Amino acid sequence: xxxxxxxxxxxxLFGIAFSTLLIxxxxxxxxxxxxxxxxxxxxxxxxxxWVMDPVSRTTDVSYAMPPTALDKVRSVKGVEWAVPxxxxxxxxxxxxxxxxxxxxxxxxxxxxxGLPERMAKGDKSVLFAPDAVAVDDxxxxxxxxxxxxxxxxxxxxxxxxxxxxxxxxxxxxxTSTVVLYTRYSNALNFVPGTRNRLSFVLVGVSExxxxxxxxxxxxRETGLKARTRDEFAQAGVNFIIENTGIPTNFGITVFLGFVxxxxxxxxxxxxxxxxxxxxFGALKAIGVTNGKIITMVGxxxxxxxxxxxxxxxxxxxxxxxxxxxNPFFKGFYIPWQIPLISFVAVVIILAxxxxxxxxxxxxxxxxxxxx
Amino acid sequence: MNTQAIGGCDPQSxxxxxxxxxxxxxxQTTIRVLHGIDADVRSGxxxxxxxxxxxxxxxxxxxxxGILYPTAGEVKVFGxxxxxxxxxxxxxxxxxxxxxxxxxxxxxxxxxxAANAAVPLIAKGMAVNEARERAKVLLEKxxxxxxxxxxxxxxxxxxxxxxxxxxxxxxxxRLVVCDEPTAALDARSGRRVMDLLREVAVAPDRACIIVTxxxxxxxxxxxxxxxxxxxxxxxxKDMPDDH
Numbered sequence: 220x221x222x223x224x225x226x227x228x229x230x231x232l233f234g235i236a237f238s239t240l241l242i243x244x245x246x247x248x249x250x251x252x253x254x255x256x257x258x259x260x261x262x263x264x265x266x267x268x269w270v271m272d273p274v275s276r277t278t279d280v281s282y283a284m285p286p287t288a289l290d291k292v293r294s295v296k297g298v299e300w301a302v303p304x305x306x307x308x309x310x311x312x313x314x315x316x317x318x319x320x321x322x323x324x325x326x327x328x329x330x331x332x333g334l335p336e337r338m339a340k341g342d343k344s345v346l347f348a349p350d351a352v353a354v355d356d357x358x359x360x361x362x363x364x365x366x367x368x369x370x371x372x373x374x375x376x377x378x379x380x381x382x383x384x385x386x387x388x389x390x391x392x393x394t395s396t397v398v399l400y401t402r403y404s405n406a407l408n409f410v411p412g413t414r415n416r417l418s419f420v421l422v423g424v425s426e427x428x429x430x431x432x433x434x435x436x437x438x439r440e441t442g443l444k445a446r447t448r449d450e451f452a453q454a455g456v457n458f459i460i461e462n463t464g465i466p467t468n469f470g471i472t473v474f475l476g477f478v479x480x481x482x483x484x485x486x487x488x489x490x491x492x493x494x495x496x497x498x499f500g501a502l503k504a505i506g507v508t509n510g511k512i513i514t515m516v517g518x519x520x521x522x523x524x525x526x527x528x529x530x531x532x533x534x535x536x537x538x539x540x541x542x543x544x545n546p547f548f549k550g551f552y553i554p555w556q557i558p559l560i561s562f563v564a565v566v567i568i569l570a571x572x573x574x575x576x577x578x579x580x581x582x583x584x585x586x587x588x589x590x
Numbered sequence: 591m592n593t594q595a596i597g598g599c600d601p602q603s604x605x606x607x608x609x610x611x612x613x614x615x616x617x618q619t620t621i622r623v624l625h626g627i628d629a630d631v632r633s634g635x636x637x638x639x640x641x642x643x644x645x646x647x648x649x650x651x652x653x654x655x656g657i658l659y660p661t662a663g664e665v666k667v668f669g670x671x672x673x674x675x676x677x678x679x680x681x682x683x684x685x686x687x688x689x690x691x692x693x694x695x696x697x698x699x700x701x702x703x704a705a706n707a708a709v710p711l712i713a714k715g716m717a718v719n720e721a722r723e724r725a726k727v728l729l730e731k732x733x734x735x736x737x738x739x740x741x742x743x744x745x746x747x748x749x750x751x752x753x754x755x756x757x758x759x760x761x762x763x764r765l766v767v768c769d770e771p772t773a774a775l776d777a778r779s780g781r782r783v784m785d786l787l788r789e790v791a792v793a794p795d796r797a798c799i800i801v802t803x804x805x806x807x808x809x810x811x812x813x814x815x816x817x818x819x820x821x822x823x824x825x826x827k828d829m830p831d832d833h
Contacts, residue, residue, distance in 0.1 A: 224700060501696035504657050505757075506685025507713045508678070586658035588692050589648045589769050589801075 224494070230487040231523045232530070235565055238480025239531020242473050243553070243561045244538055249469035251551045256459040257452035258390040262335045263304070263326075266421035267430040269451045270301070270437055273444045275419075277455040278306060279322075279392070283415040284443070291441040292420045297428040298437070302327035303403050304419040307410040311397070312375040313362060321358070321397045323376070325406025332421055334387060334400055340370055341385025346402055352381045355389040357546040358397030374399075376409050391549050393459060477564055485572035488520070492576045497588055504585035516577055520569050528565045532558050599666060604765055604797030605631035605654050610663035612649050623649045624820045626663070633764075634794045636787070638808065639801045640829070641817035647801050648769065650817065654799065655688050655767045656680050668764055685713055689758030689791075693770040695750045697742040697757075703749075704729065704738040707756035714761060721760075728756040731790065747774055751783060759790055766791040768800040777806045784810045805829075 259278025260269065270292050275281035292301045305325030310318050326333030331343050339356045346353060352374070354362065359369045374381045376399065387400055401409065407416055422445075424433045434445035446454065460466050492499070499512060535553060542548040599606035610627040613620050623646045631637045631654070639647045652658035654665055656672045665672055668687060675683060689710070697706045705718070707725035712718055729735045732752040734745075742750055751771070758766055768787065772780030784807050791798040800811075808814065808829050816824035824830045 495699075497692075497694060497696050498698050501690070501692055502698075502709070502713075503681075504655075504684065504690050504692075505710055505713065506681050506683075506688075507709075508681050511713065584658065586649075586652040588690075588694075588696055589652055589657075 224491060227487050227491045227494075228523060231484055231491075231520075232527045234480055234483030234487060235524055235527025235568070236530035236534065237483070238476050238568060239528050239561050239565055240534040240538075241476030241479065242564050243532055243535040243557055245469050245472045245476065246557045246560065247535060247539065247551065247553050249465065249473075250554055250557065251548075252393065252465065253456050253459050255391060255393040256455035256457075258392050258455075259306070260448055260452040260455060262387075262389050263333045263421060264336050265332045265423060266304075267424050267448055268422035268434045268437065268445055269448070270420040270422055270434075270441070270443050270445045271418070273442070275444060277458045278419075278451075279394075279455075280458065281306060281418045283413070284417045284420075285415045286417055288417055288441070288443060289420050292422060292437055292443070295433070295437050295440050297425050297433040299423040299425040300330075300332075301420050301422045302330060302332045303417050304333045304421050305403055305406045305410070305416060306418040307406070307412065307416075309377045309399070309410050311362075311377075311399075319362070319397060321376070321399050322392070323352075323406050323410050324398060324400050325403035325410075326400060327421075328402045328404050331402070332423075335389040337388040339386040339388040340368075343385070345384035346400065348382070348384055350380055350382050350405065351384040351401065352376070352405075353385040353387045353400040354383050355387050355391070355398040355400070357389070357391040357395060357549060358399070359383075359386050360546050361395075361397055377411065379409055381409065391546060395547065477568065480564070480568040481572060484568055485575060488572045488576040492579055496579065496583055499580045500583050500585055500588040503583065504588050509581050512580060513577060516580070517573065520573050524565050524569045528562060531561065531565075600630055600632070601669075602633060603630045603666070604633045604668060605629070605799070606666040607650075607654055608664050610650065610653055610665065611661045612646075612653060612658070613661045622820060624653070624660070627820070627822055629654070629815060629822060629825070631765075631797050631799050632813070633797045634792065635812035636784075636792050636798045636800065636810070638811040638814045639799065639817060640803055640808070640814060642803070645817040646820040647817045651767055651769070651799060651801050655690070655765065656684050685710060686761070687764050689761065689763035689766045691751075691754050691758045691766065691768040691771055691787075693773055695742075695754040697750055697753055699742050702739050702741055703734065703745065703753045703756075706742065706753050707760050709757055710761040710763075725756060725760050728760050728790075729753070732756055732786065748779055748783075751775075752786075755783075755786065755790070764796050766796070766798045768798065768802075770802055770804070771800060772802065772804045772807055780804060780807055781810070 272282040272284050289301060289303050292298060307323050309321050309323045311321050313319050331346060334343055345351055354369055363369045369383050369386060372383045424430050430447040434447050437445040502512060539551050607629045610624050612624040613622050639651055641647045653660045659673060672680060672683060704722045704725050707729060708721035711721035711724055726735060726738050729738050732755060734749050734752045737745055737749050771783055813827060814829055815822055
């Protein structure tokens with residue numbers, strides 16, 4: 220019955236697909252965006268433990284430590300290696316003469332630990348050159364037109380000369396700030412500051428030790444704050460969730476997607492039932508039980524729901540794919556939990572609207588067909 | 591199932607109704623539509639229930655075929671006191687024993703003629719393909735086999751009615767109930783439908799009850815029950831002269 224009524228069929232399909240698209244797409248953007256709060260941690264993949272001043276909270280909200288902190292950490296049992304890591308803000312004068320705020324990350328001079336795992340252009344060793352910096356790939360797109368190769372370009376970084384020698388393949392930061400990677404000693408020159416400049420100490424743990432044990436030991440013995448990679452990544456995510464209006468905004472959109480779904484599907488369902496109430500009455504008179512009618516309508520609604528849901532998810536996939544070349548969407552993916560949540564939302568939408576609509580069928584007396 | 595005799599019933603009656611009263615609530619008012627009606631419908635006969643609009647004829651046949659509970663009274667259909675059955679038993683009783691032809695046909699718009707005609711069989715649990723084949727046999731008898739794969743909207747009014755007749759008969763019910771079967775037809779088509787119904791729905795062990803106020807077909811009835819204001823005023827082979 221439902222699938223045979225083209226108008227209602229497509230109405231339901233549109234309602235479900237639109238609702239699924241809105242819920243899935245918005246949740247996907249939200250999750251990916253929020254996860255960028257952890258990008259600073261995942262861009263330094265070798266570090267198993269992050270050590271910082273006790274008041275530091277995330278890679279972007281940190282308080283500098285004295286240089287002696289590095290030696291303290293190195294002296295803790297279970298620490299295989301420990302390297303300095305500097306994160307600071309600086310200003311770059313662009314080719315057009317504009318000023319642009321950038322993040323400067325100083326990685327270990329000897330090992331280059333703290334750099335992203337891969338380079339999009341050039342080799343990691345390019346950072347050993349004087350005044351060398353590597354710009355993150357998103358930043359390169361922000362700074363230079365696509366026809367210009369950023370490698371070899373000179374920058375005026377905090378009034379000092381810097382030369383881009385490579386492009387790092389990095390996870391973009393939450394704020395999409397341009398990031399310049401350089402050696403720790405270079406970073407100290409590029410970024411003027413106070414006596415204490417060491418933002419973090421990155422630690423690798425010895426074989427047979429767990430990062431959480433080593434982190435606990437570092438805290439106990441140095442008085443500094445130490446977090447495992449996953450803990451610190453989660454702290455970055457939590458910071459965004461707790462300190463921005465993003466969850467509320469996306470939550471409202473997802474809720475609206477649900478409400479729109481209920482409204483469109485509910486209205487269409489009710490129209491379908493109203494238009495076919497005589498047929499349902501006839502079926503009941505003939506001897507078709509309420510149970511069979513519910514099963515029949517439920518099966519058809521389920522079919523429409525599945526098709527609509529599939530269209531909504533496919534729409535989200537196409538959306539993400541279509542914008543994958545946009546730096547903002549770099550690395551975006553759809554976690555498997557999100558389609559599952561959308562599916563549950565579709566089931567709830569169909570259940571609520573279906574139950575409301577089918578009540579009138581259940582209440583219809585078979586004798587009504589004779590009236 | 592209760593098969594005890596109701597007082598005064600002919601054992602050969604397809605339907606035996608005694609003391610049927612039906613009230614409807616309209617706000618604070620109770621309207622009595624049927625006033626203690628006694629009526630019989632015999633097997634092998636085509637019985638008409640006629641009367642003006644509002645006389646209670648639709649209410650009476652609704653009660654007689656088990657789709658509307660009476661306020662008082664008893665109804666036996668082929669010996670079964672249908673209103674002493676549970677709801678589920680009553681639904682199954684209708685499915686197994688009664689075929690319906692509605693004035694508006696009430697075919698399901700999204701399935702073809704064969705599937706529409708097969709609905710009672712499918713509801714009884716028969717496989718769809720087998721039910722369709724059984725329905726096609728009847729559609730052939732009704733001369734619309736070539737329309738079997740068409741949707742109701744692709745059929746003329748007469749063709750839809752034949753599909754409705756096939757749906758009413760496909761499960762070989764013992765009682766066929768028709769509501770104004772000729773209301774939308776011209777005189778010639780109406781008589782043809784009635785001839786068809788007599789041919790396929792009337793048999794020694796079957797009964798057919800028809801609600802109508804179409805005086806063009808009164809001569810085709812075996813028995814006519816006339817209702818006025820919820821009371822039977824005539825029960826006989828012919829219409830009374832004053833109608």
